Amino acid sequence: MAQGEMQKFESTPEQKHPLSPRRVVVLHPSAWQRLKGWARSALTEERIAEPALVTVTLLLLGWLFYCFYHAMQNYTVIP
Secondary structure, eight states, X not given: OOTTOOOOOOOOTTOOSOOOXXXXXXXXXXXXXXXXXXXXXXXXXXXXXXXXXXXXXXHHHHHHHHHHHHHHXXXXXXX
């Protein structure tokens, strides 16, 4: 066979599928897959909603106290 020519291999009758690489079976999940699994099990709607409500409440209270402080700074007392 000359250089650069290709030879076609015929499949035998007992060979149903042509030879192909086997699939890779991962024994241990990757770090990303472990993180996704942990996030799905740990981060439920309730666990996300509670800190969000606390944060919004604290921000609103801070804004309210800032408004009170600002109002008291501009308060004039008439004797």
